Amino acid sequence: MKRFCLGLVLTALISSPATGFAEVEGVYLAISGSPTFRDNADLTINGVNAGTSSFNTGFNFGTAVGVQLDNHFRFETEVSFRENNVDRVPGFDANVLSSAFLVNGFYDFDPVGPVRPFVGAGVGLGVVHVDSILGFDLDEDTTALAYQGSAGIQWDFRPQWTLSLAYRYLATTDVEFITPIGKLATEFNSHELAIGLRFLFKL
Numbered sequence: 001m002k003r004f005c006l007g008l009v010l011t012a013l014i015s016s017p018a019t020g021f022a023e024v025e026g027v028y029l030a031i032s033g034s035p036t037f038r039d040n041a042d043l044t045i046n047g048v049n050a051g052t053s054s055f056n057t058g059f060n061f062g063t064a065v066g067v068q069l070d071n072h073f074r075f076e077t078e079v080s081f082r083e084n085n086v087d088r089v090p091g092f093d094a095n096v097l098s099s100a101f102l103v104n105g106f107y108d109f110d111p112v113g114p115v116r117p118f119v120g121a122g123v124g125l126g127v128v129h130v131d132s133i134l135g136f137d138l139d140e141d142t143t144a145l146a147y148q149g150s151a152g153i154q155w156d157f158r159p160q161w162t163l164s165l166a167y168r169y170l171a172t173t174d175v176e177f178i179t180p181i182g183k184l185a186t187e188f189n190s191h192e193l194a195i196g197l198r199f200l201f202k203l
Helices: 001-021
Strands: 024-037 041-045 046-056 059-069 071-091 093-107 118-135 136-158 160-170 174-178 180-188 189-202
Touching: 024 071, 059 093, 059 189, 071 118, 093 136, 118 160, 118 174, 136 174, 136 189
Parallel strands: none
Antiparallel strands: 024 059, 024 189, 041 046, 041 180, 046 071, 059 071, 071 093, 093 118, 118 136, 136 160, 160 189, 174 180
16 A cells, blocks of 8 residues: 555656646635544564554544646645544553645546546655653654545535545654653554545636
8 A cells, every 4th residue: 555655646746747838727725534544553662573553543634725727637735633542552552643744636537427536646744743652651743754645536516616535545654752661663554534625716
């Protein structure tokens, strides 16, 4: 999945110069929200396996500002927030908060009946916050490269208004925290089924 999403990001970045001659149709504002499902994550301390963590279902909320072109492409900057409680970290509870600051690109396909399919990819910065882990109070932030891939459908239910439903996979490179017993490294990713609402200010 990580290789697939990185491939989408690279494809979007390579394709973007082709949009240089496109006309801007408008500027849009968007919001989205969804439940967040985390994969189990391996934990290591100083490179030694320390177990596996599992997570309860969490939530995320995001907002974006973007431009819509007349050649099916859209580009935006997005800020999103996520929260998941750790269900099990070898006998201890923890709370994981994260933020993602991304630049996204989308391609909107031609309509299929009343809906338009789309695919997208993004890259940026992820900030992960852990209040406690392995029984230690950390209250610590760490940053990592973040990337995502998405695919879904959208419905223009009124002029300038669009409702969307999308699967989204977000991940970061491994994140690290300093604990009293050494450097803890783990993975961060999320699977999301996001509902979005977008309003286009036509130019």
